[in-house]
Amino acid sequence: xxxxxxxxxxxxxxxxxxxxxxxxxxxxxxxxxxxxxxxxxxxxxxxxxxxxxxxxxxxxxxxxxxxxxxxxxxxxxxxxxxxxxxxxxxxxxxxxxxxxxxxxxxxxxxxxxxxxxxxxxxxxxxxxxxxxxxxxxxxxxxxxxxxxxxxxxxxxxxxxxxxxxxxxxxxxxxxxxxxxxxxxxxxxxxxxxxxxxxxxxxxxxxxxxxxxxxxxxxxxxxxxxxxxxxxxxxxxxxxxxxxxxxxxxxxxxxxxxxxxxxxxxxxxxxxxxxxxxxxxxxxxxxxxxxxxxxxxxxxxxxxxxxxxxxxxxxxxxxxxxxxxxxxxxxxxxxxxxxxxxxxxxxxxxxxxxxxxxxxxxxxxxxxxxxxxxxxxxxxxxxxxxxxxxxxxxxxxxxxxxxxxxxxxxxxxxxxxxxxxxxxxxxxxxxxxxxxxxxxxxxxxx
Amino acid sequence: xxxxxxxxxxxxxxxxxxxxxxxxxxxxxxxxxxxxxxxxxxxxxxxxxxxxxxxxxxxxxxxxxxxxxxxxxxxxxxxxxxxxxxxxxxxxxxxxxxxxxxxxxxxxxxxxxxxxxxxxxxxxxxxxxxxxxxxxxxxxxxxxxxxxxxxxxxxxxxxxxxxxxxxxxxxxxxxxxxxxxxxxxxxxxxxxxxxxxxxxxxxxxxxxxxxxxxxxxxxxxxxxxxxxxxxxxxxxxxxxxxxxxxxxxxxxxxxxxxxxxxxxxxxxxxxxxxxxxxxxxxxxxxxxxxxxxxxxxxxxxxxxxxxxxxxxxxxxxxxxxxxxxxxxxxxxxxxxxxxxxxxxxxxxxxxxxxxxxxxxxxxxxxxxxxxxxxxxxxxxxxxxxxxxxxxxxxxxxxxxxxxxxxxxxxxxxxxxxxxxxxxxxxxxxxxxxxxxxxxxxxxxxxxxxxxxxxxxxxxxxxxxxxxxxxxxxxxxxxxxxxxxxxx
Numbered sequence: 023x024x025x026x027x028x029x030x031x032x033x034x035x036x037x038x039x040x041x042x043x044x045x046x047x048x049x050x051x052x053x054x055x056x057x058x059x060x061x062x063x064x065x066x067x068x069x070x071x072x073x074x075x076x077x078x079x080x081x082x083x084x085x086x087x088x089x090x091x092x093x094x095x096x097x098x099x100x101x102x103x104x105x106x107x108x109x110x111x112x113x114x115x116x117x118x119x120x121x122x123x124x125x126x127x128x129x130x131x132x133x134x135x136x137x138x139x140x141x142x143x144x145x146x147x148x149x150x151x152x153x154x155x156x157x158x159x160x161x162x163x164x165x166x167x168x169x170x171x172x173x174x175x176x177x178x179x180x181x182x183x184x185x186x187x188x189x190x191x192x193x194x195x196x197x198x199x200x201x202x203x204x205x206x207x208x209x210x211x212x213x214x215x216x217x218x219x220x221x222x223x224x225x226x227x228x229x230x231x232x233x234x235x236x237x238x239x240x241x242x243x244x245x246x247x248x249x250x251x252x253x254x255x256x257x258x259x260x261x262x263x264x265x266x267x268x269x270x271x272x273x274x275x276x277x278x279x280x281x282x283x284x285x286x287x288x289x290x291x292x293x294x295x296x297x298x299x300x301x302x303x304x305x306x307x308x309x310x311x312x313x314x315x316x317x318x319x320x321x322x323x324x325x326x327x328x329x330x331x332x333x334x335x336x337x338x339x340x341x342x343x344x345x346x347x348x349x350x351x352x353x354x355x356x357x358x359x360x361x362x363x364x365x366x367x368x369x370x371x372x373x374x375x376x377x378x379x380x381x382x383x384x385x386x387x388x389x390x391x392x393x394x395x396x397x398x399x400x401x402x403x404x405x406x407x408x409x410x411x412x413x414x415x416x417x418x419x420x421x422x423x424x425x426x427x428x429x430x431x432x433x434x435x436x437x438x439x440x441x442x443x444x445x446x447x448x449x450x451x452x453x454x455x456x457x458x459x460x461x462x463x464x465x466x467x
Numbered sequence: 468x469x470x471x472x473x474x475x476x477x478x479x480x481x482x483x484x485x486x487x488x489x490x491x492x493x494x495x496x497x498x499x500x501x502x503x504x505x506x507x508x509x510x511x512x513x514x515x516x517x518x519x520x521x522x523x524x525x526x527x528x529x530x531x532x533x534x535x536x537x538x539x540x541x542x543x544x545x546x547x548x549x550x551x552x553x554x555x556x557x558x559x560x561x562x563x564x565x566x567x568x569x570x571x572x573x574x575x576x577x578x579x580x581x582x583x584x585x586x587x588x589x590x591x592x593x594x595x596x597x598x599x600x601x602x603x604x605x606x607x608x609x610x611x612x613x614x615x616x617x618x619x620x621x622x623x624x625x626x627x628x629x630x631x632x633x634x635x636x637x638x639x640x641x642x643x644x645x646x647x648x649x650x651x652x653x654x655x656x657x658x659x660x661x662x663x664x665x666x667x668x669x670x671x672x673x674x675x676x677x678x679x680x681x682x683x684x685x686x687x688x689x690x691x692x693x694x695x696x697x698x699x700x701x702x703x704x705x706x707x708x709x710x711x712x713x714x715x716x717x718x719x720x721x722x723x724x725x726x727x728x729x730x731x732x733x734x735x736x737x738x739x740x741x742x743x744x745x746x747x748x749x750x751x752x753x754x755x756x757x758x759x760x761x762x763x764x765x766x767x768x769x770x771x772x773x774x775x776x777x778x779x780x781x782x783x784x785x786x787x788x789x790x791x792x793x794x795x796x797x798x799x800x801x802x803x804x805x806x807x808x809x810x811x812x813x814x815x816x817x818x819x820x821x822x823x824x825x826x827x828x829x830x831x832x833x834x835x836x837x838x839x840x841x842x843x844x845x846x847x848x849x850x851x852x853x854x855x856x857x858x859x860x861x862x863x864x865x866x867x868x869x870x871x872x873x874x875x876x877x878x879x880x881x882x883x884x885x886x887x888x889x890x891x892x893x894x895x896x897x898x899x900x901x902x903x904x905x906x907x908x909x910x911x912x913x914x915x916x917x918x919x920x921x922x923x924x925x926x927x928x929x930x931x932x933x934x935x936x937x938x939x940x941x942x943x944x945x946x947x948x949x950x951x952x953x954x
Contacts, residue, residue, distance in 0.1 A: 024814045026550050026742070027821050028900035034821070037828045037901060049823050049844055050722055052691040057723050064592050068811030071554055078805060082563025084578030086571070095568050098792070105486055107519060109560075111526045119535035119551050121543055122748040126937040127872055127929050131533030132747035135526070138475050141949040145513040151948050154748070157604035160792040168648075188792035195766075195788035199615055199650045241506050269498070271508050284792070294579055295569035295793025296604070297750030309946070315748065320942035322934040323927075327472065332942040338607070338644035339883070343653045348607045348644035354748030358526075365475050365522050369514045371486040377498065378491050384501050385493040403502045424572065432570060454492040 024068060088292065090427060092456050094386075096407050096447020097237070097432040098159070098186045099295070100287045102265065102375060103451045105366050108289045112359050122315075122351060126330040127322075132354060133329035137317045139361040146267045146364075147281040148274020149303035154315035154352040155360075159284025160192035162300030163231070163261055165313045165347055166280045167193060169304075170229035170257045171202050172346075173311055178203040178226040179259075182214045184236035187437040189261065202228075212238045212400035212409070219247060223254040229280075233261040234270075237438075238445065239383075239407030240400060245276040252277065264288050264301070266405050268376040273303075280304045289363025290356050299353035299360060310336065313347030378450035379406040382457065386448045389461040396464065399434075399443055407447040409434060414467060416444040426463050471528035476950050478525060479515040485522050532933040533747070534877050540903050544848045544880035544892025545639070545687065547717045547739030549818075552809065555743065555802035564801055569793040573778050579801075580777030583770045583794070586804040587754070593815065594713070594733055595726025596756035600765045602795040606714060609734025609753025610645040610681070612766060615787045616732055616757060617679045617708045618649060619764040623785060629678040629706065633669065637662045637688065637884045639714060642681045651678060658886055661841045662688030662850075664698055673705050683712035684728065685719070685846035687884040689826065689892075699729025708732065708761075716740040717896065718823055718846035721816030732757045741803040752799040766790050821897035822847040825904060829895055832908050836915040840887055847896070853889025854918050862918045864889040866925035869936060870917065873929045874910040 023030055029037070038044065050058070069077075093101045112118065116131060123129030123136075136154045143152035156162040167179050181193070183206045197204050203226075208218035214232060223230075230251040234242045248258035257279040265287045267273075273281035286298040304312060310333065318332030338345040367375060383406040390396050390410055399409035412419060420430035434443030448457065498507065517525070534541075541548035559565060567576055587599040603609040614632065621629040632651045634642045637658040646653045656668040663686060680702045684692040692698070702709050711725040711733035717740045725733045737743045738751035745751070757765060767786045768779035779794075810818060823846050830849040834842065838852040853864045868878035868891070880892040895904055917924050929935060 024810065024817055026552060026810075027814075027817060027897050028903075029821055029825070029897075033901045034824060037824055041827060041831050046820050046824060049820075049827055052693055052844055052846075053719075053723050054693060054696065057696065057728055059595075059721060059723050059727065063721055063812040063815065065589055065807065065812040065815070068814040069808050071809070074554060074805060074808045075558070077808065078558045078561065078564065078582075078801075081578030081582055082561045084581070085563050085567060086575040087563050088566040088568065089562050091571075091575075093568060095570055097570055099568055099570070101568070103488065107485070107522055111523065111530075113556070114527065114530040115537035115551075116530040116533040116535045118556075118744045118746050119537050120533050120747045121541065121546055121548060121745045121877075125534075125868070125872065125878060126939070127869070127932040127934055128532075128534035128877065129747075130933050131529040131531065134474070134529050134532070136748075137948075138950070141476070142514060144949045157608060157749075157796075158792045161604070161608075161790075186792075188789070191767075191789035192792060195615070195790055198788070199618060199648075201650065241502065267508070268512055269502070269508055270506055275509075291565055292568050293565050294567040294571075294576065294797045295795070296791070297796040297798050298792075299750075309948070316948060318942035318945070319947035320938045320945070322938065323936045326934055328934040328937045330937050330939045330942045332939070332946070332948075334943075337640075339640035341644070342640050343643040343647050343655075345640070345644040345647070348611055348641050348648045349605070350607050350641050350644075351605050351749040351751055353604075353746075353750045355744075355746030356750060358747065361475075362522065362526060365515050365517060365525070366485040366519070367514070368483070368485060368516050369512045370484060370516070371488065372514060373512055374488055378488065380498065380501060381491055381495060382493055384496060403506065405502070420572070424575070429568060429571060450488060453489070457493070 091429040092427065093429040094431055094446045094448065094460060095429045097445065098188060098284065099292050100447060100449055101292060101451055102287050102449045104289050104291060107366055108359050108362050111362050112355055117358060118355055123331060126328065130329060133317050135358050135361050137319065137329050139357045140317060142361060142364040143301050143303050146264055147303040148272035149281055150306040151309045152301065152303040153312050154317055155357040156300035156302055156314050156349060157353060158296060158298045158300045160189045162282040162302050163189050164193050164196035166259045166282050166302065167197060167202060167229065169280065169308065169311055170259060173308060174228040174256060176226050176228035178205060178228060180205050180207055180219065180222055180227055180230045182207055182232040182236060183209045184212060184238050185233040186237050211402055212240050213242055213402055214247065219250060223250060227254055227256045229257040229259045231259045235263060235266060235405040238400060238409045239404040240402045241405060248277045265376050268373040269380060285360045288360035290359050297353055297356055299356035311346055314349050315352045375450045379448060382452055383408060383448035386446060386457045390464060393461060393465045395467060399440065406449060407445060409443055409445045412442050412444060415442055419444055419467060422467055423463055428460055428463065474950055475515045475525055478521055479517055481516055483516045483518050485517055485519040539875060540899060540907055541877040542879050542893045542895050543877060544894040545714055547894060547896055549742055549896040550898035551742055551744040552806060555805045558805045559798045559801045565798065577777055580770050582804050583800055584772055584777050586800050587770060589807050590735055590754055591756050593720055594756045595724030596733065597759040598762040598765060599754050599756040600769060601754045601800050602766045602791050603753040603755055604791050604796050605749060605751040606734060606736040606753045607641040607645060609755045610641055611648055612755045612790050613710050613732040613734055614645050614649040614651065616761055616764040617710065619787050620708065620761055621678055628676055631676045632679050632681060633672050634681045635664055637686060637886050638681060639687065639712060642712060662686040662690055662884065663692050664694060666694060669701060677705050677707040679708040679710055681710040681712060683715050685715045688841060688850045689845040689848035690841060691846055695728045714739065715847065718819055720819040721812065722819055726758060732761055737799055737803040742806040743799045743802040750796045750799055752796045818897045825895040825897060825899060829893060829904055829908060833911055836912050848892060848894035850887050851891040852887050853891065854915055856918060860922060862922045862925050864891050866928065867914055870914045870925045870928040871910060873931045876907060876910060
């Protein structure tokens with residue numbers, strides 16, 4: 023007997039008999055004999071719940087997690103505070119064991135949560151519409167590029183160089199298969215070089231893409247870049263940190279056409295890289311070309327307010343080959359967690375978390391520079407993450423920090439060629455004491 | 468229970484808070500001295516102001532308007548809505564397995580890498596393939612990865628003219644959409660009435676530009692494609708590759724394997740076959756397995772085992788690159804491997820056998836009350852072609868589905884596959900008891916009788932749901948996509 027399979031031998035027998043069959047193999051007579059798998063799969067036999075728990079606990083114990091390490095590592099994934107209510111509400115099995123809301127009459131819960139999520143993403147980004155979420159930030163960037171190319175009927179995207187290596191690798195894969203050219207912009211003081219952008223804007227350019235704050239944590243001149251893109255009839259695409267939008271000017275205010283990003287910071291754990299959610303918001307002009315699910319408000323036959331999936335004619339199950347994307351899901355539960363997070367943090371709390379991150383990051387920066395062992399890599403305003411250059415390699419620094427149970431910074435020597443460059447992230451979760459400990463360890467390296 | 472009709476913005480009240488952050492413990496500096504004011508937000512954030520109790524009640528009330536697998540039977544064809552084991556959730560939530568940063572040093576995440584490695588290996592074995600990537604985030608994402616691999620293979624061979632992918636018109640909508648997203652041309656061939664491949668049509672569609680064929684087996688009608696070996700030879704002899712859409716793997720575990728049928732590349736849906744929850748639309752996971760001749764094209768990084776250590780391997784020069792940030796929907800991978808360990812080789816085989824038995828049992832009874840286009844042994848699911856009724860009746864499959872809501876069921880998949888006009892696609896899965904199946908069969912029979920006796924009862928259904936029949940046309944017409952009176 024298997025505990026997830028209620029029907030036992032007696033049930034099996036009764037059901038087979040009802041069909042006039044003796045042996046279950048008769049239900050597999052349509053599989054040609056030579057294709058039947060004759061042996062046993064090379065897997066273990068079923069294990070008890072206790073045995074599985076033991077194995078998984080052993081695996082967990084082989085890891086060092088963020089409850090044991092103090093993290094100053096960011097680079098796209100951040101250790102922000104996650105309120106308890108999120109776990110509890112996301113564990114409601116009416117939410118997590120439901121399918122995509124194809125039957126709106128019994129899916130109003132999921133539908134309304136996503137509608138609220140869309141509303142809050144619009145508030146954060148200052149844009150008109152949001153979809154129901156995509157796989158993650160990097161794939162959202164790829165989808166935004168495809169959208170820009172379709173909308174402008176052009177096939178080149180200008181891309182800031184200081185973007186996450188994850189984004190870089192994913193957009194490069196997607197665009198290679200669609201013959202869309204990616205041209206990286208030169209860097210000046212860690213920011214997009216405006217002169218280089220000016221010289222590269224031509225009639226083939228579908229979009230200008232920048233991460234803000236960029237990968238180094240620096241604040242880019244998004245407004246200027248957007249003006250330049252628009253003057254060239256290209257779209258402006260910004261990859262933003264959602265927490266930063268509580269403090270920084272939002273994409274809508276800056277005229278950005280498509281805002282995307284990773285929603286991990288919005289109440290989703292670090293989870294070793296996933297699942298997270300990619301968000302995407304745009305101005306009204308692009309709504310019919312957006313990829314992914316979108317929820318709209320409507321009514322039932324009695325005139326009662328209700329919600330449903332809408333604009334389905336963009337999607338694969340109707341449009342097939344002509345769909346705006348092949349995606350046929352969203353990161354529903356992660357979007358729910360983001361919605362609950364935004365509701366819980368609220369108007370004041372989200373801003374406070376963002377401001378505390380800025381304050382603590384700047385405190386850490388000043389203390390680290392104050393040791394005399396590190397120099398600033400750039401001279402530009404930053405948000406919650408910053409790059410410094412030391413006397414030793416980031417690898418050596420991080421090894422020493424790990425011995426003190428500190429998860430050190432991101433090593434910039436590999437993907438960005440900045441020798442001895444290390445980037446620290448500081449969220450509102452880090453205490454002065456933890457920062458001071460980090461600094462004291464860095465001081466004696 | 469009290470009726471609850473509010474949007475979160477409508478319960479907001481100035482000054483309410485659901486969070487107390489620790490006070491700032493470093494000396495506060497004016498924000499403008501750190502970030503120039505030209506970069507700062509001027510307007511207030513339009514997020515709700517609510518208490519923690521408000522948040523919990525609001526979302527709990529919304530959850531009560533949802534139907535999940537824990538609520539009841541969910542025979543949604545093609546979606547494999549099997550029970551989502553609770554141990555999976557507990558394991559995935561273990562701090563030691565979840566509170567991990569993706570850029571942590573490899574020596575600090577050996578346990579997680581071991582789980583990923585073991586899952587890769589187990590999936591390859593179940594599919595009869597050689598190597599697996601767990602990076603793709605969903606089934607459609609797995610398809611895209613697999614089709615990119617097929618393109619990379621042809622391009623490495625210098626066969627840039629191989630630009631066409633064939634799919635039958637009975638295929639999942641994602642198949643043709645994937646073909647487009649990967650920059651291929653689509654050749655759609657007509658299926659035979661039973662959903663199987665029309666070999667003549669296939670032969671006609673094959674030319675020098677053939678890149679590959681996308682197929683699911685059992686087909687979307689739930690029937691095993693018996694000509695698969697012949698199809699595989701046709702495609703391979705003409706230089707193409709075979710892609711297996713793993714949506715229907717739940718029918719065949721331990722019984723037959725895509726790799727043995729001749730497929731070169733396939734994806735799995737961990738949220739279908741391997742019991743991870745659908746989450747109301749995601750996150751899912753769509754690992755891709757390949758035969759050895761395609762392994763060099765898999766996305767980076769792969770999890771590899773060197774001596775007794777696990778590591779990420781980025782050094783794969785012919786890889787298509789990355790298709791997703793980091794390493795996949797890792798939390799889902801942990802759940803799926805927990806399931807595989809729990810079921811074992813014996814349990815997985817039993818699951819497929821029972822899923823097939825449950826489907827045949829239901830089909831055998833329901834064919835007296837609903838049209839059954841193909842009366843033959845089915846696999847894990849079967850497709851009915853609507854009610855048996857006279858031509859003048861206006862009761863549609865949609866009405867049947869909506870009436871089933873009143874009986875407390877999530878209806879089956881409707882109007883798919885497209886080649887069956889009044890399609891009702893039923894997939895019971897193995898996790899339902901005979902009693903549950905019998906009760907659902909009773910409800911289906913009752914609805915069929917109501918359709919004859921009182922068609923308006925069906926036309927106006929549902930009556931007992933949180934909202935009644937929803938106007939989806941209006942949703943697309945008025946396009947209210949966010950809360951208008953946001954604060």
